[in-house]
Amino acid sequence: MPYRKILTFTVLFTLAQAASAQDSWGDDEWESDWGTEQDQGIDVYGYVEAAIGGRLEPSPYHKRLSIAEPRLQLGFDERWQDITWTAKADGWYDGFDETWHGQIRELNAQFTVFDNTDIKVGRQVLTWGTGDYLFLNDLFPKDWQSFFVGRDQEYLKAPSDALRVTSYFDWFNVDFVWTPEFDHDNYVRGERISYFNPLTGQLTGNDPSIQFIEPTRDELAMRLFRNYDGVEYAVYGYDGFTKSPEAVTENFQPTFGRLTVVGASVRMTFGPGLVNTEVANYNRHDAADHWRALVGYEQELWTRFTGGFQAYIEKGDTQTRTVFTTRLTWRDERDDLNLSLFAFVSPNQNDGYLRPTFDYRIDDNWSFSGGFNLFFRERPNTFFGQFTENNNAYLRVRYAF
Amino acid sequence: MKTLLLTALSAAVLFISGQAIGTEKSAREIVEQAELNAYYSGDDGRSAARMIITDSQGREQMRQFTILRKDQEDGGVQDMMVFFSRPADVRDTVFRVVKQVNDDDDRWLYLPDLDLVKRISAGDKRTSFVGSHFFYEDVSGRNTELDSYELVSENKDSYVLKGTAKDPGNVEFSYYEVVIDKEHMLPVESTFYNDSGEAYRKMEVLKIETVQGYPTVTHSRISDLTNGGQTEMQFRFMTYNIGLPDSIFSERSLRNPPAEWLQLRD
Secondary structure (H helix, E strand, C coil): CHHHHHHHHHHHHHHHHHHHHCCCCCCCCCCCCCCCCCCCCCCEEEEEEEEEEEECCCCCCCCCEEEEEEEEEEEEEEEECCEEEEEEEEEEEECCCCEEEEEEEEEEEEEEECCCEEEEEEEECCCCCCCCCCCCCCCCCECHHHHHHCCCHHHHECCEEEEEEEEECCCCEEEEEEECCCCCCCCCCCCCCCEEECCCCEEECCCCCCCCECCCCCEEEEEEEEEECCEEEEEEEEEEECCCCCEECCCCCEECCEEEEEEEEEEEEECCEEEEEEEEEEECCCCCCEEEEEEEEEEEEECCEEEEEEEEEEEECCCEEEEEEEEEEEECCCCCEEEEEEEEEECCCCEEEEEEEEEEECCCCEEEEEEEEEEECCCCCCCCHHHHHHCEEEEEEEEEC | CHHHHHHHHHHHHHHHHHHHHHHCCCHHHHHHHHHHHHHCCCCEEEEEEEEEEECCCCCEEEEEEEEEEEECCCCCCEEEEEEEEECHHHCCCEEEEEECCCCCCEEEEEECCCCEEEEECCCCCCCECCCCCCEHHHHHCCCHHHEEEEEEEECCCEEEEEEEECCHHHCCCCEEEEEEECCCCEEEEEEEECCCCCEEEEEEEEEEEEECCEEEEEEEEEEECCCCCEEEEEEEEEEECCCCCHHHCCHHHHHCCCHHHHCCCC
């Protein structure tokens, strides 16, 4: 088995080296390929990566290994007939479930109509809102499993098959996203990361008997936004479903409840830093409504050392959850080493989540990343606390081309 | 009559020489002229840039990007966008800056993998620009109001000025000397000194070309004199006064870079 993995990685790496050979600068680095009209060829980019990680303590629900994967990403973009075509796909061997996987992350066309409207159609990654790892009005799909096991931050955002239309006017801009088929988050459901199942009232690992019922309707998301004198205003709307199964069917199977969200945000400079505030009303149709609100502030504290702070609340009639976050980042003088600590702490649920990470860039091709995912709790049924059995450390080595 | 004429003549001579003394450039005037030539040529501009970064052990890295710039006012507020194409890990990343004069710049970074428009808080501008030996401030221009200047020497080709920060707590240098070339009125060499009077950082202009009548630095180098290592930067495909619309400098161009303005051709 290990031989097979090593072989896989060697093959991927050789492929990457071959691809990067086309990308060489030549002997005279100054003169070669500036990407002019004449020398534009089809340009494939991507990376090969090896990731390894394990749980810090044995878990009753899963094996010790939390991530072991060689991965290849290939992408290309090309402008043709005033349309920008983008394709990006990943292939990897997942050492946790011992299976090969493939995923198209992007496959889309982007073009402009009537001068003021940009259209992007196809598979794409979508993000908006002002929170840092806290999402109020961004209801585009997220991959929490990837986030919790230490894949690159890029994978926190799962792609959507959608039509995005953005129109720009003098007074405001409008963003409209239609997803014909509802995309849920890659939420935690036991097969890789254990969680607290409220139906059974206990921590749960992989349980194939639990069937999640997915809706088959479309989703709509909208944003009106404007930057006036450096102050960014936005108003948001969403109509669809909760992104993880928070409701149950009549047969007590977990499912995704209807959800309508309306919200707003402001982001601006404030003193020596940046302040952002965002609110959202979550209308759950078949369950109680709640509000979400966020205030954040970020500032460079010392040269190359930045601190960010957020206060967040979810408030319904019966339940309230508060979360504070801090993000501390430091980078070295050469900008090749980045150390970061992101901490979530919930004072009223007595739980939290720490994410210390490092990224070290050796050169234009090679880089190392690593970190920990550390959950802590008082009770097992809280938002972060339920994941404590999955505390892990990981390391990734990447060759980008 | 004759004496009157002579008196008038000598008065005129005196007057003219008085004028001559008055027009001799003050250190600040020289610096401000050089700043305009270095950072505000034309009303707008486009240029492709490439950096080769060599560390103290001789290992090389590369950065390539295209810059679009538009001045709202000469010597004043400036819009700038930097579109990265190499290396692979910063490909399609876009950096947007609204350079302010008496306030912190507004800065955004677009990360295409996450479709994330990240706003960046004001930071120390004397830190590495994308891992090179250039500082942010070397690329966008250091506000001349932050320093006091004195003319150290002058010959027929150049001025040598000494710059000292008005707030020394905000900078890593004790002072710097800048050589300004009289022909183009551009800074061609700057040497930075630490508190013990040792030179530790040097900027040199290696080539100046005249583009559409504007003298333009097309090749320069920053050297780390303490640890070794240097970054060379070259500019290509420069054009000025291309009529960039204001709307280019917006969130729109982060997600959908304006291809017609980024097409590189001579």
